[in-house]
Amino acid sequence: MGTVISSDRVRSTLHRDVAAIDTTVNSGAITSGDAVYLTPGDGAASLLGGASLTAAILAEVAKFLGVAIDTYPIPYGDGITETVTAPGVAIYKEGEFAFATTASDSLAPGTPVTIGNGAQTVTVAPVPAAPTCALSTTAAASVNGLANAQHSVALAWVTALGSTAAGPATNGATTLTTGTDPSISVTVPTFPAWALACEIYVDGMLAEVATAAGAVVVSGYSTALKPAPTSNALAIGVVAQDQTSVGGSVGGTITGAAGQKVVVKIAPKA
Secondary structure (H helix, E strand, O other): OOOOOOOOOEEEEEEEEEEEEOOOOHHHOEOOOOEEEEOOOOOEEEOOOOOOOOHHHHHHHOOEEEEEOOOEOEEOOOOOEEOOOOOEEEEEEEEEEEEEOOOOOEEOOOOEEEEEOEEEEEEEOOOOOOOEEEEEOOOOOOOOEOOOOEOOEEEEEEEOOEEOOOOOOEOOOOEOEOOOEOEEEEEEOOOOOOOOEEEEEEOOEEEEEEOOOEEEEEOEOOOOOOEOOOOOOOOOEEEOOEOHHHOOOEOOOEEOOOOOEEEEEEOOOO
16 A cells, blocks of 8 residues: 655654554555544544545545554565454554655645545645636625625535635636626536535635536625635645655645655644
């Protein structure tokens, strides 16, 4: 599942714990350096991830424990493995760890990442793309209506774990004029399988919540006055500032590729 933790894989650790191993998941196999989660059976198992996120993977991400210190079963040089009674695994709950990257990902410091295709691989935590917008003749909302000015529009996915961060904003075709076009028609994209809804933010404030893809007319701000989220509920951590141990630089961006690692500051959920 990946390389064993070594001196260049762990820069700092702040807290460690021990968890029982759930031997019903992947036969209990855990490799040192694996991202692990708390299973429904109250044991630890490797977060195997996949080529794309699914609701099942997000359920595991919701119970992310940290990074395994130990390997189970315990390997020996002659190829024999040893199991133990009531096995447990030591886990780093916090710290900075080197993970494999997903091809073509752009990993700048502070970028939220989630589990990728394997227990020692990460990928950028997804957000919606900048939406397509157009002017609309639908009447403006009587409460919290949009001013006749330039507006920006961004989206965030609602998931079982909470909201993603808001994606990039668009300013295209959103300059409103009095009477002629007091509203904005926002095209909500096709939902990922794990998304429950799509939040629409105008100028950084919640305007509407869409429950299906298609055109949604926005004519004012929500009375909830909710600001656009900046953290991502799907993330297990963020890209660290110092990437020198994996061939990068301090404050530089890592481009995902085969063999390229990225240092991640983990943030356990469970």
